[in-house]
Amino acid sequence: xxxRADPNGSVLDRLKHIDLSDDGWAxxxxxxxxxxxxxSWDGFGFGATTPGNQxxxxxxxVLLHADLHLGDKFRAFVDGKTAQSTExxxxxxxxxxxxxTLALHQAFLDYTVSAGGGDSLTxxxxxxxxxxxxxxxxxxxxxxxTLRTWDGVAAILKSGQWVTQAFATQxxxxxxxARNKANDDLLLYGFxxxxxxxxxxxxxxxxxxxxxxxxxTTVNGTTGAERRHTxxxxxxxxxxxxxxxxxxxxxxxxxxxEVG
Numbered sequence: 001x002x003x004r005a006d007p008n009g010s011v012l013d014r015l016k017h018i019d020l021s022d023d024g025w026a027x028x029x030x031x032x033x034x035x036x037x038x039x040s041w042d043g044f045g046f047g048a049t050t051p052g053n054q055x056x057x058x059x060x061x062v063l064l065h066a067d068l069h070l071g072d073k074f075r076a077f078v079d080g081k082t083a084q085s086t087e088x089x090x091x092x093x094x095x096x097x098x099x100x101t102l103a104l105h106q107a108f109l110d111y112t113v114s115a116g117g118g119d120s121l122t123x124x125x126x127x128x129x130x131x132x133x134x135x136x137x138x139x140x141x142x143x144x145x146t147l148r149t150w151d152g153v154a155a156i157l158k159s160g161q162w163v164t165q166a167f168a169t170q171x172x173x174x175x176x177x178a179r180n181k182a183n184d185d186l187l188l189y190g191f192x193x194x195x196x197x198x199x200x201x202x203x204x205x206x207x208x209x210x211x212x213x214x215x216x217t218t219v220n221g222t223t224g225a226e227r228r229h230t231x232x233x234x235x236x237x238x239x240x241x242x243x244x245x246x247x248x249x250x251x252x253x254x255x256x257x258e259v260g
Contacts, residue, residue, distance in 0.1 A: 025071050032064040037145075044090045055089040059098060059145045063105060075110035083146045096174035100146040103180050105129075122156040127172065130165075132192045133205050133234045134251060146174045151182035164193040185214040190230075202237030216259050224260025231255075 020026040037059045044053040065079040085098040108126030115121075129140040129149050141148045152169025171186035190209035197203040209230040216226035232253030239246040 027069050029067040029069075030065065031067075032062065034063075035059075035061045041090060052089050052091055057086045057088045060084050061145050061147075065106075072114060073112050075112070077106060077108055077110070078104075079106040081105040081147070085145065094176065096176060097141075097144040097146055099176045100174045100180070101177050103146075103174070105147060105149060117160075119159045120157075122158075124154045124156065125152075127151050128154065128169075130167070130169075130188075132165075132207065133194070134249070136251065137207075137209060137230060137232075137253070138188070138192075148172075149180075150188060152188075161196045161198060162193060163196075164191060166191040185212065185225075187212045197237045200238055200240075202235050205234040207232055218259050222260050226257065226259045228255060228257035 016029050016031065018028045018030070020028055038056070039059065040056045042054045044055070061081065061083040063079060063081045065077065068076040080103070081100065082102050083098070083100045085094050088094050088098060104127060106127050106129055108124050108128045110122050110124050112120055112122040127149050128151075129147065130138050131140055132138045139148065149172045150167075150169035151172055152167060154165055154167035154169070157164045157166075168189040169187070170182035170184050171188060172180050172182050173186070174180060188209070188211045190207065192205065192207040192209070194205045195203060207230070211228055213226045213228075215223065217223045230253050232251065234249070234251040236249040237247065238244075239248040
């Protein structure tokens with residue numbers, strides 16, 4: 001984010017760092033992204049005889065953002081999106097995973113306090129996205145056309161090789177043609193700590209997560225509100241005992257909670 005564009009570079013290059021004050025204290029970065037994906041399905045229902053298991057369609061997504069920095073402490077980030085699909089005849093039609101028209105993807109404020117040695121603490125408030133580890137539990141769902149976001153507060157502590165996030169948020173479901181609003185029955189909270197690998201060593205992540213859902217059904221038929229907690233860790237990096245060129249990853253978690 002501290003990239004300073006070459007003043008003699010292209011117009012698009014200069015958009016990544018626009019000075020708003022003579023001393024460079026205030027500056028703005030703008031950008032965007034456009035994606036198009038063609039999908040062709042045959043046997044969507046894995047052999048089901050019901051109609052609508054074969055179709056071809058196109059998914060498109062456009063993201064535009066503005067990133068304002070005021071000194072080293074304050075930051076305001078706004079990211080808008082529109083995600084569309086041509087006619088989709090598979091079960092579910094155009095789902096919330098496929099379509100979200102003119103929506104607010106992210107909009108948050110940061111306040112950062114820096115310490116010596118590159119350590120810092122950032123408090124982030126607003127609509128934001130989370131991507132943790134191998135994305136098995138918490139992910140912005142990049143393969144989904146509309147992406148995922150949450151409303152809430154997060155604290156991001158960077159200390160040495162560790163980055164720890166503590167957060168309390170509400171999930172923001174997609175409303176395909178209306179304004180997306182957070183659902184206070186869909187909570188995600190906890191912390192996620194990650195240590196980068198050093199000198200060919202292994203990386204380590206530890207986490208404690210909690211989430212709630214208003215309605216869930218277990219394998220034995222119990223139905224009701226769900227509260228679930230997850231404790232886990234992930235380790236990844238080279239496997240020196242097997243020789244150069246071998247990597248390995250392991251992740252394990254224990255879940256507990258209640259339904260109804």
